[in-house]
Amino acid sequence: MKVSKVMTAKEAVAKFIDDGAMVMVGGFFHSISYVFTHEIIRQQKKGLTVCAASFNEHVDQLIGAGCVDRMDTSYVGVEVFGACDCFRRAVEKGLPHKIEIEEYTNFAMMARFMAGALGIPYIPINSMKGSDLLKYNAWMGDKKAKLMLDPFGSGFEHVLVPALQPDIGYFHVQRADEEGNCQMWGILGDAPWSVRACKKVIVSCEEIVTREDIGRDPNRTILPGYKVAAVVHAPFGAHPKHCQGCYDVDRPFISKYIKEAKTVEGWKAFMDEWVYGVADRAEYLKKYVDTFGMQQFLDLKARDISSSSVNYGF
Amino acid sequence: MKVSKVMTAKEAVAKFIDDGAMVMVGGFFHSISYVFTHEIIRQQKKGLTVCAASFNEHVDQLIGAGCVDRMDTSYVGVEVFGACDCFRRAVEKGLPHKIEIEEYTNFAMMARFMAGALGIPYIPINSMKGSDLLKYNAWMGDKKAKLMLDPFGSGFEHVLVPALQPDIGYFHVQRADEEGNCQMWGILGDAPWSVRACKKVIVSCEEIVTREDIGRDPNRTILPGYKVAAVVHAPFGAHPKHCQGCYDVDRPFISKYIKEAKTVEGWKAFMDEWVYGVADRAEYLKKYVDTFGMQQFLDLKARDISSSSVNYGF
């Protein structure tokens, strides 16, 4: 056994999320590490640049809490179900303060993460061409993207997007071992590229398993331990988002947030109740059960649809 | 059920491997589709450009048989175990005829496949810089690679390598369904990028399973059916290479080939016996058992080291 990286979310955020850091927030509309998101808010981290292929309402909470100065992304919304109103207030009214946004497309963000993960300096793509995404930039200036004529002679221009290597990333998986080997299944979303791109990653997981358990299905490993700085045990750590095989999305709870966040006061009340007012994830879950009842909590739990097994023998 | 793509290797090779085509040969020192390789030789395909990140002795058989005019790769050898002597004879003596070689590194080949798979026109890398790989080129001329100063201002040059989109690819997997959805586990080698880069792929597999079986573990799918033109049922189809969970490498048989291929006559004798002299894979396997005994054949079979199962429930 190598040195254990297991610690609490409080310790991991205190130790690895620095004010002013570029932070990759893993998960694509699912399996978001809400446990870290809420801890970052409670620890009042400041001046963060947050990046992700696409953001849902979790980043709205970070923006409302004043943690975010800059965003590097393609999307901030909740699909057809509503708007991120803290994001809108920040952009439209400068509340709680103005944020800068460097805007790409979803594929462009993924290409940038992939480049970062593989040590490729930039990637030429066909997306973004001719669009107003190329008209505007923020802190990156003319290093946001470059138009270049194909040196291989197709006669067309491509958009070169630069590699992205965030200082730190966080994400949530079904299981990890104490050395940080992370396994994930179901839809993979932005993984593995977004996490592999980060200099270091902190991970929350439904279950901490042994190194031997990891070795029983090594194709499920989405991130090797050497990239991981901290492993946090956090059952239901993605709630109200879903985590394949563990629990379903809690859409009523997300809708409740979206509705209450329509006003600053409503947002504050929600956050006081569910973030600032609880010490950690265990208290949050207890509060959930106290508020909505054990049955509603248990209803979230995934049914059993077990995968088949394969033979790894030699 | 969509239309079945199941056919024999004979049919698949006749239908989808055209003389003069650029053919991607999948597998990285393992899980090579020998069933297609031998069928291509029997059907005396001509003027092929073969590409792969790295090649083992299987390509040596294609070269010796005169199927190959051009190679686009980083490596032709058998690691520490011997040389590919047909390859050497072709390069050193022009036997059976001269071949052209476009040479890259392993990572460069993978980057080119990845680019091909993703519609990225070229990829800038740090490998190959300053090496003699940039001094020489074959049919691609100055489109083999371009040196370009980083437009994002690092001050360094990178090597731009062009996307590779072979006309057709072939590879071997543990299981596929009739629609061509392919599942693989163990070391993935050049997959998925090499196969995803191809315009079309023909696949041989240990087992044809139902579409429902595929759906019981969708994270194992390495290539979606839409890319696949033909599915061929070929148990032991990678022999003498190994296939995780099915059978181990047959190193004595590979050594036998390497030894016999040291002379043109030895090579011809081996090929007459094991390729030209058998009609198909079933005959090949029968011959193997007749020659080496059932016990040696059974000894290749993998022991059972079953994976754990995961829950895909929602």
Added chain:
Amino acid sequence: MTHKYTDFTLQEMMTVAASREIKDGELVIVGTGLPLLAAFLAQKTSAPNLIALYESGAYDCKPLATPSSVVDSVLVPGSAMAGGLMEGLGSVHAGDIDVGFLGGAQIDKHGNLNTHVIGDYHAPKVRFPGSGGSNDIGSSCKRTIVMMLHQKQRFPEKVDFNTTPGFFNGGKEREKYGFLGGGPSVVISTLGILRFDAETREMYLASYHPGVTVLQIKENTGWDLKIAGDVHETERPDPELLRILRDECDPTGIFLKKE
């Protein structure tokens, strides 16, 4: 509750119209909401060999219930492949996908889409989510189907922000960019079906939905909308289609409002 399969909402009309745009055997990248229902409907009726994939990486799904998002866990069991964005959007960027669905806050005369801002980019009146995968889908899918709420401010002559280019200023302008995708082939709005002139690439009205007039559509469009010579009422949904749509595609009414 009894459903009348001869009455239908405009949402249902749009979904049925969109399903008709998909040919059997096509690869379709599907988003949340009506596009998802349109693809399901097509799969259950006219296009049984359609393959639906999602930008999240789920491919050829057989969901046991209506997915509420493109990453819904229900998409996974039974699907042919569960990958990530690089599998989903990678197939798009490679030009492999036949049809993509798009929508937005604004679409203009030449099919350019805006999902960014109303007003000035730096001081917007309203801020929307941004591109996400829209620009990728619009740039590289062989063709796109756009679904829009038909209101004058949503159909301006020129979008405030061109998130996902259609035909730019019309004519051959799109061609100079070398996109793998051909651009929007149809706009299915709450009022009618609009297509693009093959030469000028200007949007025109092809048909008006039952109960809607051409005048009403012109009044809700921000430029002098051209009308097809053979303009006609949009073909009404077959009652059997409506039944499948309501009872099989969205039985719990996630996307289709129940009366």
Added chain:
Amino acid sequence: MTHKYTDFTLQEMMTVAASREIKDGELVIVGTGLPLLAAFLAQKTSAPNLIALYESGAYDCKPLATPSSVVDSVLVPGSAMAGGLMEGLGSVHAGDIDVGFLGGAQIDKHGNLNTHVIGDYHAPKVRFPGSGGSNDIGSSCKRTIVMMLHQKQRFPEKVDFNTTPGFFNGGKEREKYGFLGGGPSVVISTLGILRFDAETREMYLASYHPGVTVLQIKENTGWDLKIAGDVHETERPDPELLRILRDECDPTGIFLKKE
């Protein structure tokens, strides 16, 4: 067969010397043969926290038997990750890997390696396999350990083909390329251990293996090899190390010839 753990072959000497070059906790990309045994030996002795990965995509493996290649199935069960080349070589190209192993047909005075041809590229006397992952490892691993058969024709002043650049013509020439990797740190040959001068980047002899003379090494080197002021005999393998190497790392003698 009884092993004497005080006698050893030059292969064994090389393997032990290579294992000494790895620090505990390092990420090491391992190839077939002696490098694989060196990494195993280090892991079992001085570097228990070493993580070995393979360009094929296998990572942190706990093989139940000695793997005969970098894609041996035995590497998979119990490993922490089974990916592909993009996982293995991707980590290399990203600059994440501390140590890589290299070898070749020729190495020259400034550590440039040739795995391509002897003679003219277009009309070679002997053709070798090519780069494979060598150039990638040499370009981007933090440092590399080179293992070579020490013969005059294999140690020319200048390689016939520069497959994997070391320090080019010496001095600061490597630095102008912006590689993430620092180049070769040591050459472990069948005759001795050679390192590179920090200024000139010229290879010099640091130690000679037991039973080998400095003169013998000079005679088997294709240029006027410089000798370290403190040149000495290579530290002999500890008998316990030899036991572990023979009995635990390669018990069936896949790579180490048995007498």
